Structures are given as C-alpha cells and as structure tokens.
Amino acid sequence: VPPTSNLDAYEAYLLGRFELNKRGERTQGSIPYFEKAVALDPDFAVAWADLALVHALLHNTQPRNEWPALRIKARASLDRALSIDADRPEVVAAAGYVVWFEGDEERALDLIERSLEQLPNNGEALVWRRWLLNWLGRFDEVLAASYEGVKRDPLSWLALANHAQVLMQFGRMDEVPPILDKLRTLGRPDVVEILQRFMAWRSGDRVAAMRHCIAEAEIEGSDACSDLQTLWSLGLRDELARIAAPGIVHALFGEFEEALPLVRKAVADGEESPLVLARLLCVIGEYPEA
Numbered sequence: 506v507p508p509t510s511n512l513d514a515y516e517a518y519l520l521g522r523f524e525l526n527k528r529g530e531r532t533q534g535s536i537p538y539f540e541k542a543v544a545l546d547p548d549f550a551v552a553w554a555d556l557a558l559v560h561a562l563l564h565n566t567q568p569r570n571e572w573p574a575l576r577i578k579a580r581a582s583l584d585r586a587l588s589i590d591a592d593r594p595e596v597v598a599a600a601g602y603v604v605w606f607e608g609d610e611e612r613a614l615d616l617i618e619r620s621l622e623q624l625p626n627n628g629e630a631l632v633w634r635r636w637l638l639n640w641l642g643r644f645d646e647v648l649a650a651s652y653e654g655v656k657r658d659p660l661s662w663l664a665l666a667n668h669a670q671v672l673m674q675f676g677r678m679d680e681v682p683p684i685l686d687k688l689r690t691l692g693r694p695d696v697v698e699i700l701q702r703f704m705a706w707r708s709g710d711r712v713a714a715m716r717h718c719i720a721e722a723e724i725e726g727s728d729a730c731s732d733l734q735t736l737w738s739l740g741l742r743d744e745l746a747r748i749a750a751p752g753i754v755h756a757l758f759g760e761f762e763e764a765l766p767l768v769r770k771a772v773a774d775g776e777e778s779p780l781v782l783a784r785l786l787c788v789i790g791e792y793p794e795a
Contacts (some may be wrong), residue, residue: 506632508595510551514545517551525559532562539713543585550589554599557582560605569778581605594624602633610640628654628661635667648675660695669700673707750777761789 509515524531536559544553562577564572583603586596599614607654614637617630624630631654638646651671654664669684680705685697746754752767768785771777786795 509547509549510684514542517542551595554588554596561603594620596743598630626657628658628664
C-alpha cells in the first residue's frame with residue numbers, strides 16, 4: 506500500500522529520507538522535509554515515524570541535557586504514527602528505535618523483529634537488531650545477525666559499515682577490506698576513512714589513525730575529528746588531560762586498571778554516560794557486565 510496519495514507530501518518525504526540516509530550532520534537537516542510531508546498529509550504515518558526516528562537518532566550527536574526534549578518530540582511523533590497505522594512495518598521499526606532510546610531494550614528488540622517479519626530487507630532495522638543483540642549481551646547471535654543483514658540488504662551502506670565493525674569486534678580483520686571496497690563503490694569514502702581509523706586504533710598505529718581522521722575531515726568539509734581524538738592520536742597526553750576526565754585519559758593510553766575505577770565513579774556521580782563505562786568494559790573483555 507502506498508504510504509500516501511499526496512505526491513507533494515511524498516516528494517518532501519523522499520527529500521527527508523535522502524538527508525536522513527546520509528546520517529551524521531545531515532540527520533537534523535531531514536526534519537524540515539518530514540515536517541512538510543506531514544503538514545501536506547497529516548495521515549502520512551511513515552513520515553511521522555521517520556520524524557520520530559530523527560529525534561531519537563539526534564541523541565547520538567546532541568548533549569545529554571537535550572535528551573529529555575528529544576524523547577518528548579520522538580514520542581509525540583511516534584504516537585501520531587501509531588494512531589494512524591500501528592501495523593505498518595516502517596512504523597513498527599521506528600517504534601523499536603524510539604523505545605530503545607527510552608530505555609526498554611527488550612521491547613525494542615521485539616518490535617524490530619516484528620517489523621522484519623513484514624519487511625525482511627529493511628537495512629536499518631537489520632542493523633538495529635544487531636546493535637540490540639550486542640547491547641543485550643547475546644554475543645553468540647551478533648555475528649550471524651550481521652552476516653544476515655548484509656545478505657538481505659547488500660546495497661545498504663549502513664549495514665555494510667556496521668558489519669565491518671562487527672567483523673573487527675570478532676577479530677575477522679581479513680574480511681573487512683572487501684567491505685571497504687563496496688563502500689567506496691556506494692559513494693561513502695567518508696565511512697571508509699572512519700572504519701580505517703578504527704582499524705588503525707585497534708592496531709595501535711596512531712599515525713595512521715590520525716591520517717584517516719584528517720582524510721575524513723577533508724571529505725566532510727568540516728572538522729570531523731574531535732579535539733580529544735586529535736590529541737590522543739598525536740600522543741599529547743598533557744594537553745588531553747586539560748579537556749578530558751582522568752579515567753578517559755587513562756583508558757585512551759591503555760591504562761585500563763587505573764581507568765576502570767575512575768570511570769565507574771564518574772558514571773555513579775552522573776558525570777559520564779553509562780555508555781562510556783560499557784565501551785571500556787568491552788575493550789577489556791568484560792562483555793556480560795558491559
């Protein structure tokens with residue numbers, strides 16, 4: 506069933522999707538298009554769902570003090586989508602991501618798997634399923650889910666990029682270069698540089714990591730590397746200590762025994778996100794706690 510009979514609304518929606526599919530800084534740029542789509546057709550459930558998705562996705566780039574407002578906006582748009590067509594798979598998938606943002610990972614996974622029953626080749630939902638399996642500690646399912654994702658949607662740059670990260674996580678580095686070639690073919694050299702930076706960091710090659718960081722920034726046309734990443738890549742510990750918490754500094758330089766108690770305290774005091782602790786625990790192999 507077509508998502509809308511209003512061609513102008515559908516055109517606005519597609520322009521929003523074009524921006525959203527780029528991710529990163531382009532995510533926020535999709536909002537005016539989705540808002541135009543629902544203004545032209547107030548019963549456009551998929552556009553409402555994607556508007557909810559955008560507000561949920563923005564938590565990846567916005568300060569934590571803005572998250573409550575983002576949750577309210579995401580929930581309001583999602584509720585409107587659900588009131589129009591609660592069974593449409595795109596709406597159910599977006600509901601899964603929003604529910605995840607709200608903190609209910611088990612229900613989020615259930616919703617996303619329900620959406621995939623109806624729309625099995627939804628690259629975004631396949632990636633979210635893999636993320637949630639990892640998040641919930643179901644590591645024995647993660648690798649298979651990642652392979653299945655790129656099999657079902659082989660042209661999704663998002664699925665391919667996340668598959669490359671999973672392969673790195675499981676030490677299958679020899680399988681990553683062909684994925685980088687596919688991403689170049691799909692016109693995502695910026696994502697290639699990000700993944701090559703991850704590979705360089707994992708191997709301890711800070712010079713290579715910095716080179717890829719600079720290349721990424723040049724492709725994006727902006728300073729894509731944070732001050733923290735730049736100082737760490739250059740090994741400038743004293744300068745890094747001026748802008749980063751002590752636990753983060755220790756972790757970046759591989760001093761995990763010193764880092765762990767400091768990061769735990771920072772999380773307990775509300776000074777750091779629990780995600781920081783989760784990532785540190787993953788690095789040292791404490792997956793169940795992570």
